[in-house]
Amino acid sequence: MQDELIPLYEGFDTARKIMDMLEDKYGPKSETYIQLLLEQFNALKMFENDSMVDHILKLEIIAKDLSNAGHEISDIMQVSTLLNSLPESWDHVVTSLTYGQKDLSMVTLPALLVVEEVRMKRRKKNNGNLLIAEDSNKGQGKNFKKRKAQNQGKKQKQNSKKKHGCFVCGDMGHFKANCPKHKKNDNQ
DSSP, rough: GGGGGGHHTTSSSSSHHHHHHHHHHHSTSSSSHHHHHHHHHHHOOOOOTSOOOHHHHHHHHHHHHHHHTTTTHHHHHHHHHHHTOOGGHHHHHHHHHHHHHHHHOOOTTTHHHHHHHHHEEEEEEHHHHHHHHHHHHTTHHHHHHHHHHHHHHHHHHHHHHHHHHOOOTTOOOGGGGGGGGHHHHOOO
16 A cells, blocks of 8 residues: 555554455446446457457456446347447348347357358458469460460361362372472472
8 A cells, every 4th residue: 555545544443444445445346447347348349350259258258347346237238239349341240140130149149250250261261262263373264265266277277288289289288389399390
């Protein structure tokens, strides 16, 4: 105890009486303490990367401290505060739970939220893997189409050689410009 506080408690003859006085003034049942806990309870917010289990635990600890201080928080109020404390990415879950579930309580809600958190993390991980796969294949479609078109052009040229043949000698497999007999005729 600080020296300045000693005169306030000199009139008490036992340590127990001093402790009772201190608890009444500063203890967990004071109005100031309850007000502080209520502010913490109402201001509680979960951030995007926070763990759902940790967030629920914080809320339950504050509610338990309020209960110990003689200020009980109803189950409905705890459910409402928990749902309102979730980040925007959870809005679809909040809407679904608010309008879909008739009997939300602090017994069922935490389990539902933890299951949804696991599902959302798995989906985010799978979407990340899909994006990586899409990026690695990006552009291959264009190149594949170009190569296919080039190969088809070569096949068409080869096929036309087979069908029509040379106009000079009539043999298949070459054209007039590549004909060995045509070159002999030009040299003579």
